[in-house]
Amino acid sequence: MLSFEDKLNNYAELAVKIGANVQPGQTLVVSAAIDAAELVRLIVKKAYEAGANFVKVNYTDEVVTRLRYDLAPEESFLVPPTAQAREWTELAEQNAAFLTVISSNPDLLKGVSPERIASNQRIFGQAMAKYRQYQQSDKMSWTGIAFPSPDWAAKVFPEAPKEEQVAKLWDAIFHAVRADQEDPIGAWHKHIDTLQAKSDELNSKKYQKLHFAAPGTDLTIELPVGHIWAQAGSVNEQGTTFVANIPTEEVFTAPLKNGVTGYVSSTKPLSYGGNIIDRFKLTFENGRIVNFTAEEGQDTLARLIGMDEGSHYLGEVALVPFHSPISQSNILFLTTLFDENASCHLAIGSSYAFNLEGGKTMSEEELAAHGMNASITHVDFMFGSPEMNITGITHDGKEESIFVNGNWA
């Protein structure tokens, strides 16, 4: 049985060696809340030991963020993050790796004017467009891991005694990311191989369409010619492997922008921009969201979909079996990094260039011509369930079962 320190050490090692896969001479950019300092310091140490030339840590503070939303004048939310956009774009061009430690409080922005949040997200998305484009074509290595803040832990384990909540969330995270295993690096190599085998199988099928059927969902998604099923284990422009999410259980590809028809219902709450959107349903015609309702967070959902034209379309379709380990834990993490890996999910917004043959080197216009969606946003939401049946339809009209009752057929 590993101690907490052993597991934390494993976790930092996974972040540096599997997630960002830091190479000698490289710059690593770490973004994290100040509460995560203990983990950040371990990551910094391991990154230098892996040969990093410089580790730049951008510490954030949720209290400072909230103070701005509560007290700053309206004009504050119209100022683009020019300096960050320029710096991150340049660092990406210089082959830096980017590691984000997520520890967001799902209720951080509860009660804040949704206009302010949307305004800030739009300004941020627009300013960071170039960086996002680099990220979505895997130009450089990028990865996300999680850190259990007390506020987040309290939302996930509201029934647990206050002093045990963070420890419980740590246990859940360590288990989900395999940091509680004796050889976590080896376990991850094996895991990525398994996901890759599943992607290879789907790629060999070259389906024209997928059909999703479950209570509240009847959705047909056409796939672009030349679509590629991928898993989070990627290869950057330099040929270095990395894993974009830790944990990850998904295989995913891009929908044909105008080829989505029907309706889909969410099966888990979506934590978006410091607010919760729950029990929502989207209806599509020719790929476009033409109707949407949410029992909770309707305004927030409206602002997400209204971000730009591309946020009216999908950019990702991901398959996760219901018996995946994170799903089996039965924990609702209220953070997409985990919940998306417990459930089939779709993303509103931009698609990944690497989900199309030759896409990594295509211009925005070429990607669009191939039916790939572009947007300043990319937000996953969960629609998987044990009742989910997925059918693949080939170009010659043959139907094959992919998922039966939430799991691989």
Place this chain on the structure above:
Amino acid sequence: MLSFEDKLNNYAELAVKIGANVQPGQTLVVSAAIDAAELVRLIVKKAYEAGANFVKVNYTDEVVTRLRYDLAPEESFLVPPTAQAREWTELAEQNAAFLTVISSNPDLLKGVSPERIASNQRIFGQAMAKYRQYQQSDKMSWTGIAFPSPDWAAKVFPEAPKEEQVAKLWDAIFHAVRADQEDPIGAWHKHIDTLQAKSDELNSKKYQKLHFAAPGTDLTIELPVGHIWAQAGSVNEQGTTFVANIPTEEVFTAPLKNGVTGYVSSTKPLSYGGNIIDRFKLTFENGRIVNFTAEEGQDTLARLIGMDEGSHYLGEVALVPFHSPISQSNILFLTTLFDENASCHLAIGSSYAFNLEGGKTMSEEELAAHGMNASITHVDFMFGSPEMNITGITHDGKEESIFVNGNWA
């Protein structure tokens, strides 16, 4: 008797209203260690309440800094902070205010290769030259305050029980900055008026030279024609007042670059770049340091003086009476922000353009032609004592006593 919270609140208020003097619509840049988050959050709140448009917090982490010095490759210390230099220069041009919360551990870099430290300081100084030039001509508002980290408190109060050290340093800081008074803002206005009256008096004298005599010190400093005695209460390009240091007890001007002759001995340790330099003596000929010895930190002193050509010359001469409140506390703070305000001091390196008539709008060449020193560094060191006698020499050769036995004559 004010509570700790009252005093902390006063301190944040002083930082925002007296130090940076944040104006409506302005951006405030706060730089602080993550340990100072409680104080930083109060500052952010008060800045927004004062009308700030955006408060950008740059959190630093001493452990991360030290990890870099211990583990990064040599090349790491040759990478200039280009992004920060560009961002800060632009923000200064946009009239942002800059507030630094100092909480450095005097031993942070103990044992680190002095070459690495010097290399990093040189690269940083060179990259930040434009920003420094703006700062030294009071283009924008800038201020520094302190936060008692446990490591710092342990150095200041080594005899106190561990659990009382930080509280003792808080008390000393609150007292030195007048945050323990009922009306700290009023007290500061009065204090700045007193310092200004002293500056006005010295300005009316237009001394040609100052002569400093004390055990280990026999130094003559010629002053430039048109020199201005200033105090930390300044006015930026927009006409807004601010106070560059909290606390401050000094009145200061610029020496004539080539007009310094004799020798000077330090009277307090100098904490520089995470190392201590102590019991040192500098000898000057025609303004240039031609000899130096330190009983502790000789290498560090050599690297400070060897930073560039300008770091062989002085850029500031400051008068602080021995019976000033910080000096009377008899606490050796081991941080220049406090110790310089308990003692007459000199600065190695660049001079302030505002210490010369018309200097704020002069080019670098014009400033040099007037005998003002330029350098990528500016480091104060303390040489005041109760034995210090200072004589002013007028252009017609008259000698007047300025300090007798460490205090104003």
